[in-house]
Amino acid sequence: MTRTNILEAKLAESIRRMAAAKPFLAEGRFSSQDSKPYPLVVARASGGRVTDLDGNEWLDYNLGHGPLILGHNHPEVRAAVEAQLTRGTTWGAFNEVALELAQTICASVPGIASLRYTASGTEAVFTALRFARAYTGRNGILRFEGAYHGHSDLALLSGKVAHAPATIRDEPVPDSRPFVDSAGIPGSAAAECFVAPYNNLARVAEILAQHAGRIACLIMEPIQLCLIPPRPGFLTGVRELTRRHGILLIFDEVVTGFRVARGGAQELYEVRPDLTVLGKITGGGFPNGAVGGPAEIMDAIFDPDSDRYVFHAGTFCGHPVAAAAGLAQITVLSRDGWYPRLASMGDEFRTALREILRRLGVPGQVLGVGPAWGVAFSTREVTDFRSGLSVDARLSQDVVLGMWARGILYNATRNYLCTAHTDRDLEETLAAFEASVREALDQRRI
Ligand SMILES: Cc1ncc(COP(=O)(O)O)c(C=O)c1O
Known part of the structure; x- marks a missing residue:
């Protein structure tokens, strides 16, 4: 056969x-x-x-x-979920279990002092991009080709590179302009997006030297797809360049977070981003995501008297069942070494x-x-x-x-x-x- x-x-x-x-x-x-x-x-x-x-x-x-x-x-995750279910499914209100998960994340991930929840990694990514734009007052996004950041407009520019011909293998990224990976993405989004090859610090430096005044943030998976590690010095290099140009560095740790170390890739490589995006493991098998950063940024964009104030909401933000599952997973991982x-x-x-x-x-x-x-x-x-x-x-x-x-x-x-x-x-x-x-x-x- x-x-x-x-x-x-x-x-x-x-x-x-x-x-x-x-x-x-x-x-x-x-x-x-x-x-x-x-x-x-x-x-x-x-x-x-x-x-x-x-x-x-x-x-x-x-x-x-x-x-x-x-x-x-997993028996302990299931037990935490079952215990939570006896009290209800979702409340759209403050709840202790999601508060405890937030405290645990803040205590674990070096770059997060406070956070907001979302219902998925995709949502967390586009929320982080908005935070960066609100904070810097600029619109442009710099990203790495082939990194996956979910399916929002900016995430699908050179994300899956679905329409890129195989012949691009040896060509430089043309004018750092993105490939559009899906129909329905407005040209205005593509106009705000700059693309560099991962692990190529020289190219990042060139793009920033030319366009930094238009760019709010560099978003990246610190380990691309959790498969391709950063070359020695690459993460510290992007950290220095972004700081020098006053643009925010966002680590998308939806995959690496609570996986490659409790504090994610930023703990493993000892490089602290300005904003961190989490998902997957934090929900313990239920939909969850989070965006967080230091007080300096989070307080500035959540100051209702400031013109940098961002609106962020969601029916399922801080979902108690997802939080119970995520918390149980994270607890077992560390407790059992x-x-x-x-x-x-x-x-x-x-x-x-x-x-x-x-x-x-x-x-x-x-x-x-x-x-x-x-x-x-x-x-x-x-x-x-x-x-x-x-x-x-x-x-x-x-x-x-x-x-x-x-x-x-x-x-x-x-x-x-x-x-x-x-x-x-x-x-x-x-x-x-x-x-x-x-x-x-x-x-x-x-
Ligand atoms: C690095 C990264 N960011 C964001 C996402 C999107 O997360 P979600 O599928 O929960 O929307 C993914 C999904 O695999 C991902 O790998």
């Missing part, structure tokens, strides 16, 4: 269910980010595994797109993947920091979006299919480890990876 036949047989009920839902579900999926090779309808999940409608169990490295660092249905353990789990796992590539003689780079990991089948070092375009897309896709055929939910780009993944799970995954790469190479030779 081919892998396609195996997967179609294995996922028969998921495929049937998704086909039946297609007339009601635009494009047949929940989100443009859902890029699965086959329909897989999840029925339930526990620890590091999910079970689908056909009853298959899968080792899960997607983990709800990243919030579930303790794995699915998980940060150093996740870091060494990630390091050892990446080393083992590199060893497989070496053994098979396959060019590639194993990326990731902390519990995030990904394999770029490329002869070139991946340091930014364009060098990432050199990845062998066919080999990547073949390996995804091989992993799926072996019951592993593996993504061609980013994957996450969680505390529920056991040594045996990781060994099984490494064996499946080796077999999948071998198989893909054999097919290529046919």
Whole structure:
């Protein structure tokens, strides 16, 4: 049987269910980010595994797109949620659990003295951009190509770079103007957006030298996609440049926050941004986001007598169930000493993947920091979006299919480890990876 036949047989009920839902579900999926090779309808999940409608169990490295660092249905997170549910679902009012989460975040993340909640990372990003504009009185945004900041207008300019031709690999970013990743984004947004390659301090310096007077902030993932680390000196370099030009530095720590360290990438690399954006892990599997910064900025933009005063609101801001889940996750992570353990789990796992590539003689780079990991089948070092375009897309896709055929939910780009993944799970995954790469190479030779 081919892998396609195996997967179609294995996922028969998921495929049937998704086909039946297609007339009601635009494009047949929940989100443009859902890029699965086959329909897989999840029925339930526990620890590091999910079970689908056909009853298959899968080792899960997607983990709800990243919030579930303790794995699915962790008993202490579930208990906190159940206790909260006995008191109600949402109140649209001050509540102790969201206050406690805010205190915990402020005590953990070096760059946050006070914060506002949102209901998602996307919302938190566009809120942070507004904060920066209000504070500086300027409109322009500088960002890095290929970083994902959610799906607001400015986040989708050179974010997914969906329409960029593969030939751009070796070209400089043209005039630092963005690619538009979605229809419906006004030209006025694009006119306010400047784009630089990640890890290229010289280009950031050039853009700022030319346009700083128009730019409110530089927004960045401190570790791009939690996969590509900053070159030594890059983060301190952008910190110095942004400070010198009086523009705010925003770290989007939706993925890195409470993952690569309790205080996120800013703790790991000891660089403090002006504003920090959080999401995923802070909601413990429920929708949540936050934007925070030092008192100097937050007090200035929340001074009702100031013309810099920003309006920020939301039905679900400070949602008690999300806060209870997020707080429980963060508490368990630190109480049980998980940060150093996740870091060494990630390091050892990446080393083992590199060893497989070496053994098979396959060019590639194993990326990731902390519990995030990904394999770029490329002869070139991946340091930014364009060098990432050199990845062998066919080999990547073949390996995804091989992993799926072996019951592993593996993504061609980013994957996450969680505390529920056991040594045996990781060994099984490494064996499946080796077999999948071998198989893909054999097919290529046919
Ligand atoms: C770095 C980063 N920022 C923002 C977002 C958007 O968050 P959400 O999907 O919760 O809107 C994401 C989502 O994956 C992200 O990875």
